[in-house]
């Protein structure tokens with residue numbers, strides 16, 4: 553813990569699970585926050601978050617909590633955000649900055665505009681590119697964001713001060729800050745995050761519903777483990793992400809299906825040369841990407 557006075561007074565977190573809880577723990581670890589107040593869907597989750605030291609106390613009524621908050625982080629599944637934004641809007645203090653940790657940005661920005669109206673400058677959208685297949689307060693870790701990227705998707709209305717406020721908080725969590733426009737963000741993450749989750753769920757589901765599923769799971773090994781870790785992720789969260797980024801995800805799915813069709817044709821035609829060519833290009837790209845990450 554730092555000996556300096558905390559940079560932030562009160563931080564309010566809606567959704568004290570993996571992402572919100574890790575943000576709270578990271579700010580606490582950095583000695584950067586005086587008090588973390590949590591809001592949740594169930595009292596049991598908030599009790600667990602408090603017992604684990606993720607939050608200092610559970611909030612009861614946003615009326616009394618939002619106004620003096622330095623930061624309000626909304627880290628629930630994205631479909632919950634419109635209602636939460638509308639609920640907190642009346643109580644925003646002049647210095648309160650709201651941010652989010654959602655995996656999609658176009659839908660979240662639209663919901664924020666609808667709820668915050670002429671207070672939209674106080675909303676700075678963001679997405680930490682760090683996570684896990686585990687969820688809930690017990691999955692939260694103080695070091696989740698160390699050395700990881702956080703993408704901020706600034707709005708034209710955001711002041712430099714508001715932007716710096718949120719960037720600074722994520723930096724204190726150990727993250728490196730990047731900027732993208734919301735549309736570019738959703739296009740990129742449809743390809744590198746949302747599609748892989750859909751594919752992983754699809755493969756495991758295809759096996760799980762077979763009558764002789766046990767036979768396959770008995771012998772599945774490390775290749776299957778690597779490909780399917782993310783199929784253990786939270787279904788509600790991924791339902792919301794897929795629906796929120798439906799258009800971009802459908803585009804990526806079509807592109808992937810065309811790639812599969814091409815490989816299927818090569819296989820059907822016994823075209824080992826083409827298979828090896830595709831595998832070689834992919835291997836090279838994967839190796840150079842992994843070297844950089």
Ligand SMILES: NC(=O)c1ccc[n+]([C@@H]2O[C@H](COP(=O)([O-])OP(=O)(O)OC[C@H]3O[C@@H](n4cnc5c(N)ncnc54)[C@H](O)[C@@H]3O)[C@@H](O)[C@H]2O)c1
Pocket residue numbers: 566567568569570571572591592593594597627628629630632636653654655656679680681682683684685686687688689691786789793
């Ligand atoms: N899991 C990841 O790898 C990851 C990475 C980056 C961003 N995200 C995004 O972060 C957000 C949270 O994901 P997570 O992994 O922390 O999920 P999580 O399930 O660990 O935590 C979400 C928490 O929100 C609570 N919640 C749900 N509805 C609520 C409501 N209406 N009001 C208050 N609390 C509510 C849940 O009870 C849960 O405790 C999602 O929007 C997700 O897209 C997730």
Ligand SMILES: O=C(O)C(=O)C[C@]1(C(=O)O)C=C[C@@H](O)C=C1
Pocket residue numbers: 654655680681682683684685744745746782785
């Ligand atoms: O590591 C994981 O389990 C993740 O799925 C993390 C992951 C991803 O890389 O796709 C998932 C969703 C996000 O919004 C950001 C990160």
